[in-house]
Amino acid sequence: MNIQFLGATGTVTGSKYLLSAGSSKILVDCGLFQGYKPLRLRNWEHLPLHPAELDAVVLTHAHLDHSGYLPLLVKNGFKGKIFCSEATFDLCKILLPDSGHLQEEEAGYANRHGFSKHSPALPLYSEADAVRALAFFSPVSFDTDFQVCEGLRARLLRAGHILGAAIVILKNGDTTITFSGDLGRPNDLIMLPPSIVEKTDYLVVESTYGNRRHDPADPAILLGKTIRETAERGGVTIIPSFAVGRAQAVLYAIHLLKENGDIPATLPIYLNSPMAVNATEIYHRHARDHRLDYVQCEAMFHTATIVNSVEESIALNKKQRPMVIVAASGMATGGRVLHHLKAFAPDPRNTVLFTGFQAGGTRGASMVAGADAIKIHGEYVPLRAQVRQIDNMSAHADADEILAWLSHFSAAPKQTFITHGEPPAADGLRKRIEEQLHWACRLPDYLESVELP
Numbered sequence: 001m002n003i004q005f006l007g008a009t010g011t012v013t014g015s016k017y018l019l020s021a022g023s024s025k026i027l028v029d030c031g032l033f034q035g036y037k038p039l040r041l042r043n044w045e046h047l048p049l050h051p052a053e054l055d056a057v058v059l060t061h062a063h064l065d066h067s068g069y070l071p072l073l074v075k076n077g078f079k080g081k082i083f084c085s086e087a088t089f090d091l092c093k094i095l096l097p098d099s100g101h102l103q104e105e106e107a108g109y110a111n112r113h114g115f116s117k118h119s120p121a122l123p124l125y126s127e128a129d130a131v132r133a134l135a136f137f138s139p140v141s142f143d144t145d146f147q148v149c150e151g152l153r154a155r156l157l158r159a160g161h162i163l164g165a166a167i168v169i170l171k172n173g174d175t176t177i178t179f180s181g182d183l184g185r186p187n188d189l190i191m192l193p194p195s196i197v198e199k200t201d202y203l204v205v206e207s208t209y210g211n212r213r214h215d216p217a218d219p220a221i222l223l224g225k226t227i228r229e230t231a232e233r234g235g236v237t238i239i240p241s242f243a244v245g246r247a248q249a250v251l252y253a254i255h256l257l258k259e260n261g262d263i264p265a266t267l268p269i270y271l272n273s274p275m276a277v278n279a280t281e282i283y284h285r286h287a288r289d290h291r292l293d294y295v296q297c298e299a300m301f302h303t304a305t306i307v308n309s310v311e312e313s314i315a316l317n318k319k320q321r322p323m324v325i326v327a328a329s330g331m332a333t334g335g336r337v338l339h340h341l342k343a344f345a346p347d348p349r350n351t352v353l354f355t356g357f358q359a360g361g362t363r364g365a366s367m368v369a370g371a372d373a374i375k376i377h378g379e380y381v382p383l384r385a386q387v388r389q390i391d392n393m394s395a396h397a398d399a400d401e402i403l404a405w406l407s408h409f410s411a412a413p414k415q416t417f418i419t420h421g422e423p424p425a426a427d428g429l430r431k432r433i434e435e436q437l438h439w440a441c442r443l444p445d446y447l448e449s450v451e452l453p
Contacts, residue, residue, distance in 0.1 A: 001019060001020065001021045001172050001175060001177065001451075001452040002019070002020040002021075002449060002450065002451050002452065003017055003018065003019050003020075003177070003202075003204075003417075003449070003450050003452060004017070004018040004020075004048070004447065004448070004449040004450075005017060005018075005417075005419065005444040005445070005446065005447065005448050005449075005450075006018055006027075006047065006048070006446075006447065007029075007031060007033065007042075007446075008029075008031070008065075008206075008419040008420040009419055009443075009444050009445055009446045009448070010422070010423055010426070010445075010446065011033070011035065011036075011039055011359065011360070011422065012035075012065065012208050012357065012359050012420050012421060012422060013031065013032065013033050013034040013035060013039065013065040013359055014031050014032060014033035014034075014039065014042060014043075014065060014069075015029035015030075015031040015060070015065055015066045015419075015420060016028075016029055016030055016031060016047075016069065017029060017179065017204065018048075018049070019152075019170065019177070021151045021152055021172040022150070022151050023150070024055050024148075024149045024150050024151050024152055025049065025053055025054050025055055026054060026055055026056045026057065026058060026080075026148055026149060026152060027054060027056075027057045027058070027073075028057075028058050028059075028060070028168055028170070028179050028204075029057075029058075029059060029060055029066045029067070029179075029181075030057050030059070030066070030067060030068075030069045030070045030073055030082075031063070031064065031065040031066040031067060031068055031069055032064050032065055032068035032069050032099075032124075033065075034064075034065055034331070034333060034359055034361075034362065035331075035333075035359040035360050035361035035362050035365075036360060036361030037361070039361065043069065043072075043124055044124065047073075048447065050076075050077060051073045051074075051076045051077045051078035052077040052078065052079060054073075054078055054080055055080050055148070055149035055150075056080040056081050056082070056083060056148050056149050057070065057073070057078075057080065057081075057082045057083070058082075058083045058084070058148060058154055058168050058170070059082065059083070059084035059088055059092075059166075060159065060165060060166050060167070060168055060179060060181025060182065061084075061085075061088055061091075061159070061161060061162055061164055061165035061166060061181055061182060062084075062088045062091035062092050062095050062162065062163075062164060062165075062244055063095075063162065063182070063242070063244065063245075064095060064099055066181070066182070067088075067092055067095065067096065068095075068096070068099050070082065070092075070096060070130075070133045071096055071099075071100060071125040071126075071129040071130040071132070071133040072124060072125045072129070073133070074129070074132055074133040074136060075125055075129045075132075075133075078136070079136070080136070080149075081136060081137075081138040082133075082136045082137045082138060083138050083139075083140055083146065083148060083154065084137065084139055084140070084156075084164070084166070085139065085140065085141075085142060085156055085164040085165075085166050086139040086140075086141065086164070086286070087163045087164025087282065087285075087286040087289055088139070088163075088164035088165070088166070089137050089139040089164075090164070090282045090285065090286070091162075091163060091164055091244050091279060091282060092134065092137065093134055094243075094244075094275050094278045094279055094282075095243070095244060095275065095279075096130035096131075096133060096134065097127050097130040097131055097134075098127075098243075098274075098275045099130060100123065100125050100126045100127035100128070100129055100130035100131075101127040102334055102335060103123030103124055103125065103126070104123045104126055104127060106121075106123075106334060107120070107121040107122055107123045109377065110377075110378075113377065113378065140156060141156075142156050142157060142158055142166070143155065143156070143157065144156075148170070151172055151173075152170055152171070152172055153170070153171045154168060154169060154170050154171070155168075155169045155171075156168060156169075157169065157194075157195035157197065158192055158194065158195045158289065159180065159181045159182065159183055159184055159194050159195070160183065160184015160185060160186075160188060160191045160192055160193055160194045160395075160397075161181070161182040161183060161184035161191065161194075161245070161395050161396065162182075162184075162191065162244055162245035162395060163191070163244070163245065163279075163282060163283065163286055163289055163290060164286065164289065165181055165182060165184065165191075166181055167179065167180055167181055167183075167194065167195060167197060168181060169197070169200065175201050175202075175452065176199070176200045176201045176202070177200065177201065177202040177203070177204070177452065178197055178200040178202070178203050178204070178413075179204045180194075180203070180204065180205040180206050180405075181206065182206055182208070182395070182396060182420070183205075183206060183396065183397040183401070183402060183405060184395055184396075184397060185214075185394075185395065185396070185397050185398075185401055186397075186401060186404070188249075188291075188395065189249055189252060189253065189291075190248060190249050190252060190290050190291055190292060191245075191289075191290055191291070191395065192289065192290060192291060194397070194405055196405075196408045197405075197408065197409065198408060198409060198410045199409060199410055199411060200409070200413050201413060201414050201452070202413055202414055202415050202416075202417070202452050203413040203415075203416045203417065204416075204417045204419055205402065205406070205416060205417070205418055205419070205429075206396070206402075206419060206420035206421065207402070207418050207419065207420060207421030207425050207426040207428075207429040208357055208394075208396040208420060208421050208425060209357070209394065209396050209397065209398040209399060209402075209421075209425060210399050210402065210418070210421045210425040210426055210427075210428050210429030210430075210432075211399060211424050211425045211427070211428025211429065212391075212398055212399055212425070212428075213398050213399060213400050214391060214392035214394065214398040214401075215391060215392040216392075217392065219253070219355075219390045219392045219393040220253045220256060220257060220262075222388075222390050223250075223253055223254070223257065223353075223355070223390060223393070224257040224262040224263050226351055226353055226388050226390075227254075227257070227263050227267070227324055227353075228262070228263050228264075229351075230322070230349070230350065230351040230386075231263070231264065231267055231322035231323075232322075233349050234321075234322060234349050235322060235347070235349035235350040235351060235385075236319075236322065236323055236324070236325065236344050236347075236349075236350045236351075237323075237324045237325070237350070237351045237353055238325050238327070238337065238340050238341065238344055238345075238350065238351070238352045238353065238385075239324065239325065239326045239327070239353045239354075239355060240327065240328070240329060240330055240331065240332045240337045240341075240352070240354060240364060241273070241326050241327065241328060241329075241330050241337075241355065241356075242328065242329065242330035242356060243273045243275040243279055243328040243329070244275075244279045245395050246330055246355055246356050246393075246395065247271065247273060247279070247280070247326055247328070248279065248280050248283065248300060249355075249393065249395070250326055250355055250393075251269075251271065251280070251300050251301075251303045251304055251326065252292070252296070252299070252300040252303070253393075254269055254303050254304075254324065255299045255300060255303040258303075267322060267323065267324065268305065268321075268322075268323040268324070269303055269304040269305065269323070269324045269326070270304055270305050270306075270307050270316060270323060270324065270325045270326065271304035271305070271306055271307065271326050271327075272307035272312075272313050272316065272325055272326065272327040272336050272337075272340070273307075273326070273327055273328040273335070273336065274308060275328060277306050280300065280301055281301070283297050283300070284297055304326065307336075313336050313339065314339070316340065317339065317340060317342075317343035317344070325337075325340055327340055330354075330355075330356050330364070331356075331358050331359060331362035331363065331364035331365070332362065332363035332364045332367065332374075333362050333363060333364070338376050338377070341363075341374065341376060341381065342376050342377075342381050344385060345374065345381050345382065345383045345384070345385050346381065346382045346383075346384050346385070347384060347385060348384045348385060348386070349385075350385040350386070351385055351386045351387070351388060352367060352383075352385050352386070352387050352388070353387075353388045353389075353390065354367075354368060354387070354388070354389040354390070355389075355390045355393040355394075356393065356394050356395070357391075357394055357396060358389070359422075360422060363375075363376075367383060367387050368387060368389050370387075371383055399428065399429060399432060402429065403432060403433070403436060403437075406433065406437060407437070412437065412438070412439045412440070413439065413440075414440070414452075414453075415440050415441075415442060415450075415452075416433060416439050416440065416441045416442070417441075417442050417443075417444050417450075418430050418433075418441055418442070418443050419444065426443050427443060430443055
């Protein structure tokens with residue numbers, strides 16, 4: 001076998017791994033690059049092979065940095081199957097068309113207001129492209145072997161992280177390679193812990209928090225404190241949130257805070273992400289994949305007032321009263337949250353609260369780093385609102401939790417490839433694995449190709 005790293009090297013985005021075995025070629029993950037402009041420009045570059053040469057794609061989960069390139073892959077000639085868990089397929093039916101729609105919307109906005117350097121500004125792909133890609137999906141059950149293509153079999157195990165997230169185990173003859181995908185946390189509020197893996201010949205492991213430990217304090221305490229203090233000074237709490245996974249965790253935590261009297265029961269909560277609304281409904285259909293029972297799911301669903309139309313979204317910006325707005329996207333890279341930031345970021349009474357990892361080069365990372373202004377739709381918006389981050393609400397395992405997961409292996413893999421992390425995080429995890437487990441580790445470069453004997 002041979003593996004080539006087409007993304008998630010030196011960055012947490014763009015996950016794509018090209019695996020070749022004999023005449024067969026597959027991708028594990030097919031994600032978009034996000035963050036710094038040089039990374040985003042890679043989305044427009046040609047892959048090192050024609051998509052028609054690929055036999056299949058196997059997805060670890062639905063987040064766009066793992067799935068968002070699929071519509072372009074299909075548009076450019078891919079005709080194989082896309083394997084994933086059943087919940088991942090349900091989420092991709094929401095995420096991918098929404099991604100295409102947002103790209104069309106943002107390109108149109110840029111053309112109308114003339115702030116793009118391109119004339120005309122074009123989307124990477126359209127909503128129609130994304131809908132066409134869905135016809136190639138072939139969902140499979142967890143813990144069941146299936147044939148990917150000639151010479152390659154696979155099995156998906158639960159990874160935690162978000163609904164449907166999978167650890168992918170691929171087998172070529174007697175040789176096994178395991179992809180961790182994004183590992184969840186053992187004590188997540190909603191998701192089940194990652195499944196245990198005991199043996200593999202080769203391992204590709206994520207390192208988003210590879211050099212950090214999550215604060216052991218209850219993240220709900222800081223969430224409640226921030227919302228309560230912002231409301232007391234007459235402000236609005238804006239929570240940029242990933243529509244899949246994070247929005248649901250935030251809403252359930254807010255439900256518990258209200259139930260316990262930690263924030264006012266009458267404080268208005270708004271969910272301004274149609275995609276998040278649809279994703280939330282999927283939790284009922286996949287009850288075996290998370291911790292919540294039917295009543296808890298219903299409580300999560302009904303915590304917020306749903307903002308459906310663009311007109312309702314615009315009207316929120318004119319409300320002058322304490323409230324909480326949860327809106328996509330989680331790193332403030334696009335979506336409806338940008339319009340709320342334009343409206344509320346200049347007011348020091350307000351708070352922008354991030355509840356997850358902020359990749360380098362994103363607006364979220366800039367805001368957390370202390371920027372006094374942020375560029376939105378070609379204009380700089382003053383940032384006088386307070387900016388807070390709750391790192392330990394992340395759905396990613398931290399360094400200790402990754403090491404604990406790795407400790408279940410009965411033998412060292414022949415080689416462990418550390419990906420999906422900023423350079424300090426990836427190298428930090430490498431050092432810990434080498435020093436504590438004495439495994440052979442490697443930080444692959446972008447487009448690097450490695451033979452797997």
